[in-house]
Amino acid sequence: MAYETEDHETQYCFPAINSSCIKGKRSRYEYNIMYACVPLLSAWTVFLNLLVIISISHFKKLHTPTNLIILSLAVADLLIGIVMPMETTRLIETCWYFGDTLCGLYSIFIEVPLSASLSNLVLIAVDRYVAVCHPLLYPQKITTAKTLISICLSWICSSAYITAFVINNGYFDTSLRTDMCYGECSVMMRFAWRVIDLFMSFIFPCIVIITLYLRIFYVVHQQVKVINSLMNGGKCVMEGSVKRKSERKAALTLGIIVTAYLLCFIPYYICSTSVTSSTTINVLTWVLYTNSGLNPLVYALFYPWFKNTVKHILTLKIFQPASSLVNIFYTKSIVIK
Secondary structure, X not given: OOEOOOOOOOOEOOOOOOOEOEOOOEOHHHHHHHHXXXXXXXXXXXXXXXXXXXXXXXXXXXXXXXXXXXXXXXXXXXXXXXXXXXXXXXXXXXXXXXXXXHHHHHHHHHHHHHHHHHHHHHHHHHHHHHHHHOOOOHHHHOOHHHHHHHHHHHHHHHHHHHHHHHHHOOOOOHHHOOOOOEOOOOOOOOHHHHHHHHHHHHHHHHHHHHHHHHHHHHHHHHHHHHHHHHHHOOOOXXXXXXXXXXXXXXXXXXXXXXXXXXXXXXXXXXXXXXXXXXXXXXXXXXXXXXXXXXXXXXHHHHOXXXXXXXXXXXXOHHHOOOHHHXXXXXXXXXXXX
8 A cells, every 4th residue: 555655755556667657645544534434335335225126126016117227226326336445446546456458347347337327317217207298108108028128228238338438448458548657547538439428428318317307397387287276176186196196206206316316427527528637536426426325315215115115124024925915005094904
């Protein structure tokens, strides 16, 4: 480790190589804080997203198209939580000692979940748009099979795009990265790839997500006005209103998740594609990573079924016979006679 020394001697990652990177110097206090906090954040992210994955996978009543996308998002967040300690080591130690091949593979492994997360948010926006704006067509348009195919395609496309990005930007061959020193493993995009990545990973998905949610909330606003006018007129509007209310609540909940992600993602992407300090990019990167541990909290606050499934999991009731068929949508106010 490159602790800060009193003589302030320049230390190199590979002293025998002329093009070696210089080791970054940090105080022992910085090391202790980073290595103490990151494992806690990583464990928090992995644990909460694992609860989401187990909940949706185990309980049959949660096998809906919307929840399958949430499951895919939780898998991406789980992978980000697993990567956190490795990313911390890379940032703190500043030197990459494992060669170009592992640098490329590592870059793919850490970038694919981030790309898949954004793809899942697009799928969530499309799902909620159809559910709220075209409720009669939803059962035909959004089926479990179609959703699974869409999720698989999103992961395949994300993996293919990131792999092409890593290969074409020289992660597997240091000689292609003349502006980088030996012992560095970081993002250095060429201009052509900056333009491509700006459109593919930022402009296009953000436009789709924001456009769909603006339409969703406009339709919700119109529905509320119609329902209020009918209620004021003394007409009964109970039939179908509960279902629409449920869809609107799901749209609001997932809209919060999408908004939180975009608030973290947009500043990071703007800074990463422009000339800025590495410290700023590192801080925004960790803000983006932290978002992966916040999504399950949104589920806990807005989804009663998540609270119920967590109780079953933590009390080990999921190991009981036929536990997957339990009605996890119950509330305390419901009395079964």
